[in-house]
Amino acid sequence: MKVMTVFGTRPEAIKMAPLVKQLNETEGIQSVLCVTAQHREMLDQVLELFQLTPDYDLNIMKPNQTISQITSNVLVGLEEVLQKERPDVVLVHGDTTTTFAAAMASFYQQIKVGHVEAGLRTYDKYSPYPEEMNRVLTGHLADFHFAPTERNRKNLLREGVPEDKIFITGNTVIDALFQVVDKPYEFEDKTLKTIDFENHRVITVTCHRRENLGENMEQIFGAIRRIAEEFQDVEIIYPMHMNPKVRETANKILQGMDRVHLIDPLQYQPFENLMAKSYFIITDSGGIQEEAPSLGKPVLVVRRETERPEAVEAGTVKLAGVEMENIYQLSKELLTDPTAYAVMAQSMNPYGDGHACERIVDVLKKKLS
Known part of the structure; x- marks a missing residue:
């Protein structure tokens, strides 16, 4: 055959x-x-x-x-x-x-x-x-x-x-994930080498979808800015997509902020290990909605809908939409309510x-x- x-x-x-x-x-x-x-x-x-x-x-x-x-x-x-x-x-x-x-x-x-x-x-x-x-x-x-x-x-x-x-x-993404995540993983990226993953709570961000370009992305990055300003123990890492429109918006709203790190895109293995070391994830990606729950990481999806409702139903993912206030409030809940965090982090991944x-x-x- x-x-x-x-x-x-x-x-x-x-x-x-x-x-x-x-x-x-x-x-x-x-x-x-x-x-x-x-x-x-x-x-x-x-x-x-x-x-x-x-x-x-x-x-x-x-x-x-x-x-x-x-x-x-x-x-x-x-x-x-x-x-x-x-x-x-x-x-x-x-x-x-x-x-x-x-x-x-x-x-x-x-x-x-x-x-x-x-x-x-x-x-x-x-x-x-x-x-x-x-x-x-x-x-x-x-x-x-x-x-x-x-x-x-x-x-x-x-x-x-x-x-x-x-x-x-x-x-099959879960098959791939289990092959590349390594707990003692050492990053090569200079910025990631400086992050104190033990004593700071790291939020990993991805945002790139066409439908989020423009006003939606400004709202998303505005929420991230508020989180960084309010929570001094939080580090935000955003491997920026190469799309110039994405980078322009990110730089306009987030560049130069303390504890907000705008870095170049990561290869697959370091990115998966970054997720494994993160506190939670903010994303408009599809695959991350499947991967992060296997690592015990809550996911806030910055979209109005998802083709992966199983994760929402299982409790591992929440649809945060694209409005600044809602994204901010859901992020704040995960940072201030240990019970809400545990419910999402300990839910079973429905993807295999x-x-x-x-x-x-x-x-x-x-x-x-």
Whole structure:
């Protein structure tokens, strides 16, 4: 059985790397890895960390490329690869433009598609954009749906996906997390080397989504500024996204503040270990909502909705919205109410136990052998 895995961004690579390793180690499976390099440098960092060498690299990244250009370049680039390899199944992940385009390219070659992290929905096609429609359309092309949770399975059933095509596996991001977090981890970043993690409470921040650019981001950073001003034992670490608009807003509101550290983006392993040493997380990221609860870290999500409501229901995550006052009040509660903190920190992570990749490979062996 030949299984091709296709991904192109850092988040995909993080979540698919442990699955590729599992495929490589499984007898009877010929594993082929193709990357599109939708994100070049950040993708390469993950490949190096997990010691993966692609069999094919489409290397499509260009400055200021549009979504349409990414889609067309992946479609054209994969056509020759798929015709040459003729895999039994192509595995794609989540909701990137690479994901959708790779699923479409496989469909054009009449090759089965396996969708890892299937069934996530906000039911708003422009939030997140373009991710919501990428995953919905990929779902319509997929033959195997690897859903992290029961809620994801129910979403797919409501959309008419046959029950025998859906498999609850947990999320592969937990598999990856357990491979890279190390309690005595030593940071290389100069700023992080100076942080007193033992005696200060560290809040890690990530904020980058398109829908948060502008007024929303100003509100979010305004709340963070208030927290830093009020709580003298708090250190705030924000690995800033490379988007110039994000950096401009962050620098305008947060630059030069005591105990607020605006640093360059971190590679995957140091970032996961930063989360492990943090008191709680403020984020608009999807993956962090899955990862941080496995580390016992409360998460405040600075968005109006989330495609990961399981974490909210489990109590590990709270939707803080994008209004300054609400973000500030929820942060203040975690910093001043030990009971509220403990409830979030000790809740069970609904996204799995670190064995999702094994379950996916088992399904493929049973269905395709």
